[in-house]
Amino acid sequence: MGDTTENLFDELTRSEKRQLTHGVTDPDQRATGYIPPIERLDIPALKVVDGPLGVRIPGESSTAFPAPLALAATFDTDLASEYGEALGRETRGKDQDVLLAPGMNLLRVPQNGRNFEYFSEDPVHAGTFAASVVAGIESMDVIATPKHYLANNQETQRAAIDVQVGERALRELYLPAFHDAIEAGAGSVMTAYNTVNGTRMSDHRYLLREVLKGEWDFAGFTVSDWFGTEDAAAAANGGLDVEMPGISREEMVASMDAEGEGPEDSDGGTEAPTDVGDDEGFELPEELQGGMADAATCERYAETLEALVESGEVPAERLDDMAERVLGEMERHNMFDADRKAGAVDTEAHRDIAERVAARGTVLLQNDGVLPLADDDDVALIGPNVEETILGGGGSSETSPIVETDPVEGISARAAGTVTVEHGLPRVEGISLVDMLTGNFEDDEPEGEVNIEAGTDAAANADVAVVFARDVATEAMDRESLALPDRQNDLIEAVAEVTDRTVVVLNTSGPVETPWRADVAAIVQNWYPGQAHGDAIAAVLYGDRDPAGRLPVTFAPEGSYPTADERRFPGVDGKAHYDEGVFVGYRHFDAADDEPTFPFGHGHSYADFEYVDATLDGDTLDVTVENVADRTGTEVVQAYVRPPAVDGIDRPKRELAGFAAVDLAPGDRETVTIDLDDRAFARYDDEAGWTVDPGEYVIGVARSSRDVRLEVATDR
Ligand code: BGC
Numbered sequence: 001m002g003d004t005t006e007n008l009f010d011e012l013t014r015s016e017k018r019q020l021t022h023g024v025t026d027p028d029q030r031a032t033g034y035i036p037p038i039e040r041l042d043i044p045a046l047k048v049v050d051g052p053l054g055v056r057i058p059g060e061s062s063t064a065f066p067a068p069l070a071l072a073a074t075f076d077t078d079l080a081s082e083y084g085e086a087l088g089r090e091t092r093g094k095d096q097d098v099l100l101a102p103g104m105n106l107l108r109v110p111q112n113g114r115n116f117e118y119f120s121e122d123p124v125h126a127g128t129f130a131a132s133v134v135a136g137i138e139s140m141d142v143i144a145t146p147k148h149y150l151a152n153n154q155e156t157q158r159a160a161i162d163v164q165v166g167e168r169a170l171r172e173l174y175l176p177a178f179h180d181a182i183e184a185g186a187g188s189v190m191t192a193y194n195t196v197n198g199t200r201m202s203d204h205r206y207l208l209r210e211v212l213k214g215e216w217d218f219a220g221f222t223v224s225d226w227f228g229t230e231d232a233a234a235a236a237n238g239g240l241d242v243e244m245p246g247i248s249r250e251e252m253v254a255s256m257d258a259e260g261e262g263p264e265d266s267d268g269g270t271e272a273p274t275d276v277g278d279d280e281g282f283e284l285p286e287e288l289q290g291g292m293a294d295a296a297t298c299e300r301y302a303e304t305l306e307a308l309v310e311s312g313e314v315p316a317e318r319l320d321d322m323a324e325r326v327l328g329e330m331e332r333h334n335m336f337d338a339d340r341k342a343g344a345v346d347t348e349a350h351r352d353i354a355e356r357v358a359a360r361g362t363v364l365l366q367n368d369g370v371l372p373l374a375d376d377d378d379v380a381l382i383g384p385n386v387e388e389t390i391l392g393g394g395g396s397s398e399t400s401p402i403v404e405t406d407p408v409e410g411i412s413a414r415a416a417g418t419v420t421v422e423h424g425l426p427r428v429e430g431i432s433l434v435d436m437l438t439g440n441f442e443d444d445e446p447e448g449e450v451n452i453e454a455g456t457d458a459a460a461n462a463d464v465a466v467v468f469a470r471d472v473a474t475e476a477m478d479r480e481s482l483a484l485p486d487r488q489n490d491l492i493e494a495v496a497e498v499t500d501r502t503v504v505v506l507n508t509s510g511p512v513e514t515p516w517r518a519d520v521a522a523i524v525q526n527w528y529p530g531q532a533h534g535d536a537i538a539a540v541l542y543g544d545r546d547p548a549g550r551l552p553v554t555f556a557p558e559g560s561y562p563t564a565d566e567r568r569f570p571g572v573d574g575k576a577h578y579d580e581g582v583f584v585g586y587r588h589f590d591a592a593d594d595e596p597t598f599p600f601g602h603g604h605s606y607a608d609f610e611y612v613d614a615t616l617d618g619d620t621l622d623v624t625v626e627n628v629a630d631r632t633g634t635e636v637v638q639a640y641v642r643p644p645a646v647d648g649i650d651r652p653k654r655e656l657a658g659f660a661a662v663d664l665a666p667g668d669r670e671t672v673t674i675d676l677d678d679r680a681f682a683r684y685d686d687e688a689g690w691t692v693d694p695g696e697y698v699i700g701v702a703r704s705s706r707d708v709r710l711e712v713a714t715d716r
Contacts, residue, residue: 001324002331009324011041014306014316017323022301023048023246029255030057031096032396033223033244035326044335046326048145048223048244052101052117053392053530054399055090055345058256058434062090063350063531064391064401068102068129069510070361070527072119073549073603075636076661077132079357084136084144086350091142092343097335098143098188102133103397104177105192107510107553108153108584109563111479115510116393116528120552121585121600123173124656124679127180134184141334141341146181147190148225150174150207151578156478156570159193159228159293165578171684172582179216187220187329191240193228193293199238202229208239221325226252226396227293232304236314241322246302249295250282257438276300285436291476346402351532358529358536360634363549363603365514370501370521372543372606373464378417380458381408382495383468384425384448384488389533390507394433395475401531407468407505410534414542420462423448424455424491431474450487452494460498466505466541467492473509478570482513482558492516505537511555514597525549546605548634548661550704554586555598562588586705587652601656601704607633611709612669614701621674621712623701627664636661638702639674641681644695651683654700681716692716 001009012020016038026034026047033048049055055062063086065071071083084102091099103117104126112118120126130146137144151163151174165174178189189212192201201207202224212218221241229235229243245252279296308314334340344350364371373379389404405413412419426446459465469488473479483489496502496519503522506512507529517523524547529536539545554561562580563569569576583591586600607629614623623637640654657680660672676699678692685691696715700708 001328004331004336005324005327008041008043008327012323014309014319017319018301018305020323020326021241021305021319022243024302025247025251025255030060030094032056032100035242043327046098046330047096048098048100049091049094049096050100051397052103053397054087055094055096055099056396056399057094060094061400061402062094062345063354064399064404065354066358066361066530067116067392067509067528068119069116069552070529071357072125072129072552073361073363073527074357074661075550075659076360076548077128079360080129080132081136082353083357084133085139086353087133088137088140088142089343090345090350091137092140092341093345094343097333098145099137100145100147100190100396101137102130102144102146102181103148104130104146104181105148105152106173106177106584109478109569110482110511110553110558110561112153112510113155113393113473113478114395114475115553116473117397121554122552122656123176124658125552127177130177130181131184134181134186138185138187138333140343143187143220143329143333145188145190145223146178146186148192149178149189149212150192150201151196152192152194154478154570154576155291155476157290157574158476160290160574161571162195162198162575163578164197164575166581167686168684169578169581173584175211176679182212182216182218187333189218189220189222191222191224191228193225200230200234202240203231203234203238205238213239219325220329221322225293227295227298229299230297232299232301233308233313236301236305236308236318236322241325243301246300247276248282249279253437256434276302288433288436288476351403354530355532355536358532359539359545361527361549362536362540362547363525363551364547364605365523365525365555365598365602366517367522367604370464370503371541373541375416375542377415377463379411379415379419380462380465381411381419381421381468382424382455382458382465382491384423384427384486385470386421386423386468388427389531390470390528391530392528393473393475393509394431396433397475398432398434404531405534407534407537410536410538411466411541414538417463420458422454422458424452425450425487428470428472428486428488430472433474433476452491455491456494456498459495459502464501464503465495465499466503467495468505468507471508471512479509482511484512489515493519496520503541511553513557514555517597525551543606546607546633547603548605548636550601550603550636551598552600554589554596554600556589556594556596560589560594582652587655590653590705599704599706601638601702602706603636603704605633605635607631607664609633609635609664611701614710614712616699616712616714619676621658621676621699622671623674623710624669624671625662625664626669627666630666632663632665634661634663637672637674638704639676640700640702640705640708641676642698642700643681643683644693644697646693646695649683654705656705657699
């Protein structure tokens, strides 16, 4: 406990301690969650805000950063620190204290509606990015909130689903990235809506008290996902410190609607309300039922906690611990100091980060030489959404930028040749969860009409056709399939028939199927790129920037993923069985000897690299790479470990142990260092815990999980 916390703590009444454990309505109607001030003791309010792609405050704008999945595709952790710091600075710039980010669930299910908010199908990769983003956010005196702890790997029935998962998969796949985020200093952790092995995550004594606060020494506070508590006593005793949002769904929706009236008598003073009203009469839109927590059955600390302490059902020391954790993090992040770091929104530097991440995370999936485009190419830009900036998916991560460029604007500004534009199809509408919740959701007739011929005419008359395609993803629902929605595949196929110089740019939340890939010249995975969409994609298409991105998730036919079985996803009788154990993502495709369409770690550069040498000294791997092309490029060196065979133990054929990105001018050679730690060699044994089996381990130095260039062996 810091000095301030210790001194303040002695002064707090029981009801003031309780007040620190839950949200009330923000009198300014800006924060996503709001713990009121205790003015008597000069304890300021704690203002909590979404989210992972930028700060979301209803009716206000901020920098709309690329989706975290695009960031992870950069494989560049320096960029991740910059991104985190920018998020933190914007949070302070909006006078908020806690950012509900990073989202970091593992990409177990390729259709997950929130994959764009997360990092990776691999725990080392996810953990590295989570740690960099957390440290960046916290460097600005803002509390980061890794979420959603734990195993919130699908949106279908997310508030009800029981995840049946074994200890080994928890330890090897689902826990490590959260551990990395804690080690990086995260001050808060959000619990997931789902249950794990029968226990609701907000009440999960084993995962909250034993693992997180026990084994990992987490000294910060846990916070529920919004309306995610059902049993206040079980939550308090299980290890949940803060319950959010503490108000009714109706009140929350009113405050989300920037145009709306909002609640009339919100109270930001020292006497926080203990009667939050009820949600009777508030109906979720049908599309969202099952995907959202039921606010009507949510048990709030405001109404229950003091009585529970009074009756002894929750020990008084537990309430002390909850309040202490909140105050402790406020102190650690300088919230009692006059010289706490100041923030800023929409700075030149933030615009630049948004653009650099969007470009650098772009993955060149295939290229027969059509890219980079020549400056004077006549270009046909085709696609239903080609005049739209793809900011992100629907839900609590929605952002609203101050400046933005769409593909037509970005490419027109860069092109020296003629640019023609055809939509070919009606606009593919994204889903705005916020609109749905606030009732602004109407099933409009889509804008535009089917006119594929206009697209093919434009393509036939240009030097190059660039077709932009998008998917639709949102929180609270999973994607129906990995196919591009509406008739976008037909449009691509039709264009590819009239020109062999077709480039497809994918703006998607995760993997999609590419049935036309043999007929097109290039495919560029551009994710949800945020406000700099147009400028970033133009820079990559024209070769001003190398496509340095690599896949953080395997692309394969829908039926070949390990979750392509309803018992596993979306689950049967309310249970999702993680029967695949540790064989998620590339671990599965390797074990099944199944060739993915585009493997984990894959991505071409416009340059070419030779892997010259690899040496291992203790745990330090040195790899020398040379750029053998005549242009500057970025290589991402990846190290995968192949363990020795041990009788009776099924281990993945190779597992990512580390990676390093390096920019190289033509002819330049550089040695990058990747540190391998014990975790790179260990497996989790249900009885013995972390175990390094004796024997020979082979380190594959690789361009992707399927493209190993050099090998070094080591005995352990
Ligand atoms: C989401 C969280 C988000 C919270 C507050 C929930 O629906 O799952 O990620 O931070 O709402 O908006």
